[in-house]
Amino acid sequence: MKIFASTLFLLIALQGFLVLGASAQVNLGQTDRWMKGALAAMERKDYQTANSIFRNLIDSGLPLPEEMPYYFSETLFQLGQYDNSQNFVNKYLELTGFTGQNYESATRLKEKLKVPLAQILECELCDRRGYRYESCMNCQGKKQLEQVCSYCKAKGVVGCSRCGASGMIKKVNMFNLIDFYECERCTGKGRLTCPNCSGSGKEVSSCKTCEGSGKTPSNTLCNHESPEHTLGLRK
Numbered sequence: 001m002k003i004f005a006s007t008l009f010l011l012i013a014l015q016g017f018l019v020l021g022a023s024a025q026v027n028l029g030q031t032d033r034w035m036k037g038a039l040a041a042m043e044r045k046d047y048q049t050a051n052s053i054f055r056n057l058i059d060s061g062l063p064l065p066e067e068m069p070y071y072f073s074e075t076l077f078q079l080g081q082y083d084n085s086q087n088f089v090n091k092y093l094e095l096t097g098f099t100g101q102n103y104e105s106a107t108r109l110k111e112k113l114k115v116p117l118a119q120i121l122e123c124e125l126c127d128r129r130g131y132r133y134e135s136c137m138n139c140q141g142k143k144q145l146e147q148v149c150s151y152c153k154a155k156g157v158v159g160c161s162r163c164g165a166s167g168m169i170k171k172v173n174m175f176n177l178i179d180f181y182e183c184e185r186c187t188g189k190g191r192l193t194c195p196n197c198s199g200s201g202k203e204v205s206s207c208k209t210c211e212g213s214g215k216t217p218s219n220t221l222c223n224h225e226s227p228e229h230t231l232g233l234r235k
């Protein structure tokens, strides 16, 4: 869950800071140092380091260099975070258009992303970001949860509304006296079987954690291979 939150945050941050643009000249020295560090890390194929430098840069709140989203998307591609990579390369192209220094590389990256993104789309073992699903912890993959009936609070019965749970109906007769009759609806019991749970005291509802799918994404990038397949080979 943390991943999604930070992805969204990064995109929002990116949008905000690029609007600030070069007008804020403060601390450009620090931004330059970070950019150089990240590009050097990319050069030696240390994409993990590049990734954390880029994230520091975004977290710092300093205005981002125009070319940064491109380099960040390239880094994310190398780390297998294809969906995120696509978000940033799109943002880069949207913001810089044809004028960006890395316009051609960005277009190539978009092209390169097509294959892994199509694999993610085809795979049923991962979410659309490419993160492997695991069985939902809340419902143990059952998709539904059994809980206490919310209507009768597990009693299985509810008070009869027609007779006010008394079992008797009062009627004023022609002599203006009150007669009592047994309630037809509850046959004088004053109670009815709970219409919500049919008396079981329990109700089944769709699991909210996994929205009834039985699975939640993990922090692991998917290799698009089924675990059964791997187990089968081991036997």
Ligand SMILES: [Zn+2]
Binding pocket: 149, 150, 151, 152, 153, 154, 155, 156, 157, 194, 195, 196, 197, 198, 199, 200, 201, 202
């Ligand atoms: Zn009930």
Ligand SMILES: [Zn+2]
Binding pocket: 160, 161, 162, 163, 164, 165, 166, 167, 168, 183, 184, 185, 186, 187, 188, 189, 190, 191
């Ligand atoms: Zn009744």
Ligand SMILES: [Zn+2]
Binding pocket: 136, 137, 138, 139, 140, 141, 142, 143, 144, 207, 208, 209, 210, 211, 212, 213, 214, 215
């Ligand atoms: Zn669930």
Ligand SMILES: [Zn+2]
Binding pocket: 119, 120, 123, 124, 125, 126, 130, 222, 223, 224, 225
């Ligand atoms: Zn997959």
